[in-house]
Amino acid sequence: MTFTSSFALRYARLAGRGAYVYKAPRGTTDILPAEQGYYRHVEATAARLCQRYGYERIDTPVFEDARLFVRTIGEGTDIVEKETYTFDDRSGQAMTLRPEGTAPICRAYVEHGMHNLPQPVRLFYLASIFRYERPQKGRYRQHQQFGAEAIGDGDPALDAEVIDLAWRFCAAVGLTGIAIQLNSIGCKVCRPAYLAELQKHYSAHVDVLCPDCRVRLQKNPLRLLDCKKPSCQDIAESAPRSSEHLCPECGGHFDGVREYLRVLGIAFEENHRLVRGLDYYTKTVFEIQPRGREGAQSAVGGGGRYDDLIQELGGKPTPAVGFAIGIERVVLGVKQQGMAPLASPGEKVFVASLGDEAKAEAVRLTAELRRAGVIAIPSLGNRSLKAQLRQANALGAAHALIMGDDEVRAGRVVLRHMDRGEQESVPVQDVVGMLRSPDVRFEQ
Ligand code: HAM
Numbered sequence: 001m002t003f004t005s006s007f008a009l010r011y012a013r014l015a016g017r018g019a020y021v022y023k024a025p026r027g028t029t030d031i032l033p034a035e036q037g038y039y040r041h042v043e044a045t046a047a048r049l050c051q052r053y054g055y056e057r058i059d060t061p062v063f064e065d066a067r068l069f070v071r072t073i074g075e076g077t078d079i080v081e082k083e084t085y086t087f088d089d090r091s092g093q094a095m096t097l098r099p100e101g102t103a104p105i106c107r108a109y110v111e112h113g114m115h116n117l118p119q120p121v122r123l124f125y126l127a128s129i130f131r132y133e134r135p136q137k138g139r140y141r142q143h144q145q146f147g148a149e150a151i152g153d154g155d156p157a158l159d160a161e162v163i164d165l166a167w168r169f170c171a172a173v174g175l176t177g178i179a180i181q182l183n184s185i186g187c188k189v190c191r192p193a194y195l196a197e198l199q200k201h202y203s204a205h206v207d208v209l210c211p212d213c214r215v216r217l218q219k220n221p222l223r224l225l226d227c228k229k230p231s232c233q234d235i236a237e238s239a240p241r242s243s244e245h246l247c248p249e250c251g252g253h254f255d256g257v258r259e260y261l262r263v264l265g266i267a268f269e270e271n272h273r274l275v276r277g278l279d280y281y282t283k284t285v286f287e288i289q290p291r292g293r294e295g296a297q298s299a300v301g302g303g304g305r306y307d308d309l310i311q312e313l314g315g316k317p318t319p320a321v322g323f324a325i326g327i328e329r330v331v332l333g334v335k336q337q338g339m340a341p342l343a344s345p346g347e348k349v350f351v352a353s354l355g356d357e358a359k360a361e362a363v364r365l366t367a368e369l370r371r372a373g374v375i376a377i378p379s380l381g382n383r384s385l386k387a388q389l390r391q392a393n394a395l396g397a398a399h400a401l402i403m404g405d406d407e408v409r410a411g412r413v414v415l416r417h418m419d420r421g422e423q424e425s426v427p428v429q430d431v432v433g434m435l436r437s438p439d440v441r442f443e444q
Helices: 006-015 033-053 066-073 078-083 102-111 156-173 191-203 211-219 221-226 230-237 248-263 327-336 356-371 385-394 405-410 428-435
Strands: 063-065 086-088 094-097 121-130 142-151 178-184 282-290 301-305 320-326 348-354 375-378 399-404 412-417 422-427
Touching: 033 121, 033 142, 033 156, 033 327, 063 066, 063 102, 066 078, 066 094, 066 102, 102 121, 102 142, 102 320, 142 156, 142 327, 156 178, 156 248, 156 282, 156 301, 156 320, 156 327, 178 248, 191 211, 191 221, 211 221, 221 230, 248 282, 282 320, 320 327, 348 356, 348 385, 356 375, 356 399, 356 405, 356 428, 385 399, 399 405, 399 428, 405 412, 412 428, 422 428
Parallel strands: 348 375, 348 399
Antiparallel strands: 063 094, 086 094, 121 142, 142 320, 178 282, 282 301, 301 320, 399 412, 412 422
């Protein structure tokens, strides 16, 4: 059967319309090799720290059943209403590209019966996240997050642990000029009464509210506190504070979090307007923000407790807490501080050859060097020796190996030290041992 969907036809026609200059989609970026050092540094730091804190890596699919996110992030949130990449797959099922990492991990926790493991289950992830936002510096339509989730314990010491992990990570990658903002937004017991108070306060000022806040007042009153419009600032500042309307359970929990943070020596600022953009939070919420730009949607990371989420997804009542940090924002920050990317992982060897026999030997020797853990780049084509050495220089090679057909017959190769320009003739069977990296992990 031949099947061509109208979708395929439309794009086949578009593609056939001659030369078109393709660009990365708006709000996305290519991470070119020169940038990779920053990203590898950030990711390696995350993995190393998580190991120390007992968090194990989890990877979930890039797309999920669309209902998962509507259910968990919340119908009235910007993410679900305006920012998801949702599409019908070829069987007509609505799928959404992951707009955050917590809901998929809770789905995996329930699906794989992780409540049978010792609790809490500590997990971390490095994942691509997709949100159809208005792109600007530090805000993209595809970004990467480092996140951690501790699922299965309601102890406030666990909130302090994840905040500590997020904070130490920022310190370990070298990010400075940041501060922790902390708040508690209560639970389903105390929040309804607080929201009623909030609505009462805002209703008295409805005539000066921005149009968005008038909608929030009805649909999602907690988000009123988050408004950045100047006209709404005074009303938000004088609004009732959630931390002053907590039930005894939430109040005690918040005291516990603050106490454990003090024990850990972690400074924080209480911010009664911090509410977060996802609906699943209960009790603790926090963000790590650049100093002086608090509330400017420039958070490096954020998170909090979400004690009802696992149950919402069909699991047993299971308290949990976690955070996510935007990797691009961390990289932007460390770059602004003038940090250099990680150096290349080792010295390169360029393998030059003149003549057909020598070229075959160069191909063989390059493979042998690579198996021994040496970064080896062979010359291609039939260029002059001068051109080949120019390429070795351009690649930053520390050494070049040069062979002509005569060398091959004699079982020798010329080893050139690129920095000094000196060279020596060495037996070919010795050269791998001479250049072998002391740190060979994938030896065959
Ligand atoms: P979030 O605050 O929506 O939280 O995202 C976490 C971090 O991802 C932000 O602080 C920011 O650094 C980065 N980020 C968010 N959107 C963008 C964007 N469009 N471009 C670049 N970076 C961005 C969450 O996603 C929750 N799942 C965190 C969490 C984990 N809560 C509990 N566990």
